[in-house]
Amino acid sequence: MSLPYSPRFAYYDGKPQSSSSTSSFQTIDPATSTPLANIHTTTPSAIDSAIASAQKAFPAWSSTPAIERARILQKAAAILRSRNDELAVVETHDTGKPFSETSTVDIVTGADVLEYFANLVGGGGLNGETIQLRPNAWVYSTKNALGVCAGIGAWNYPIQIALWKSAPCLAAGNTMIYKPSEFTPLHSTLLAEIYSEAGVPPGVFNVVQGGGEVGAYLTQHPSIAKVSFTGQVSTGQKVAGSASGGLKYVTMELGGKSACIILPGADLEQAVDGAMMANFFSTGQVCTNGTRVFIPESLKPSFEKRLLEKMEYLRAGDVMDPATNFGPLVSKPHFQKVQAYIKHGVETDKATLLYGGFATPSWLSTHLNKDYQSGYWVQPTIFTDCTDDMKIVQEEIFGPVMSILTYKTIDEVVRRANDTKLGLAAGVFSNDLNQAHQVIARLEAGITWVNTWGESPAEMSVGGWKMSGVGVENGKKGLEAWVRNKSTLVDMGGEVPTVFCKL
Ligand code: NDP
8 A cells, every 4th residue: 555655674884784684663643543654663783874874974963163063053944944843744744733733833942942052052052161270270171972872762843853962962972872762663764854955964864764772772882872761751761870880970851740830820721821821832842741730729620711812722633734733642552551541530539520521422423533442542631529549639641631730828839839749840820020030939840831832942942841851852961961071281381290209
């Protein structure tokens, strides 16, 4: 059967490597559950070849002047922008996210980060420092590339994640082996081709294809200097454990169960809009989602009334229709996982189902044409009267499932918001900015917002606290994660300080 997209192979030495596999699998369009392309799993010996290609490219790329690397990466960012809609269509097919979202967020925010890091290194961001110790002695330091690095991506923002990892990696002078999620691999070789077209030399950005075993092979490989990983906490623990054996550098961007706190006196419209963004954007498949919505007891009736009115603004439908803003879940296993959580919320946790639930035949036929009815759709779902001990409140669902919890005092809500092993994001909505900042200061999370939710610009360093991660991506701190420091002390005094002198 002919498929809409060409087969995907490993990409190294500056080109696709059709002989790099002995087995294959298919990537599926989640909106319709139909196959999109055959993906060829990269064999261990081909992964070794990709790593050898990256090692060969490293000396020249790392010694290319930063301004020259910047020029090449800026060109790649310009190509990404010029092909925005075409790439967005690919991401929509692969992830199920509506074109209204992929065409305005996924490629744009990836290209922004590429441009940001290119400009940063081109403008001296890799300079070290000089410290005058005494008149005839000083220390200088340099920031040095690490070597061959691995990037392992999740499926929710495929091309954005690939760019958030490869942009600072390449800008700092490293070379990369990138493994996309087996559920959303289409973007990977397109990005490799764009880098090549922009002038990134062969071997600097390489792609390997496959599932967890391919990722695991990379993390334990002795020639990999760093692993930058985005995914679930449980996988992150395995990856960090494996990388620690080789004392590799790691960045871990993991899951969350973030608190979205509506403070007393918050603007109702703003709070409802924020809670909706924090739960239903990308069909809830966003790591920073504020899925625990805390609301003062007295505001619960008005908040829920306005929320239910605004749920009409969520529009499931043809994912290519510019008016559609709610898509399916990414894959069948994920669809089954989210459905199991909704069932658990109703049957075991006994939370009140305020809105949504499973995609019933009548919901499917009202919102979707026939082709789409076999896709991985669930309804946007709201549970209320939730308590902290419920499984749907404690665990990351990674779907469009909001839990509403009420509170009485600020101390109480801060304590309950922090009562989780995860610490990725948090946010408050309030008209009292003093109180908003006081609460933010007490929240145990690495990414926080006041009166907004979800924006993550290139300048903002983002990373989780507690079990949600190690290190940060983006911003100036994001570049530091891809270099190591060398300090040199120079003494012009003419005498080496020594204790070995004649008595
Ligand atoms: P997974 O942990 O399932 O997978 C992430 C990547 O790791 C995939 O490429 C996967 O391969 C690969 N992998 C699986 N097993 C191993 C292994 N043993 N060694 C090395 N690599 C392995 O995460 P999901 O793809 O399900 O992504 C969703 C998760 O990602 C959520 O928890 C979400 O919160 C988190 N996330 C965090 C972000 C952040 O910035 N903090 C941003 C986005 C998502 P394959 O899929 O092919 O099996």
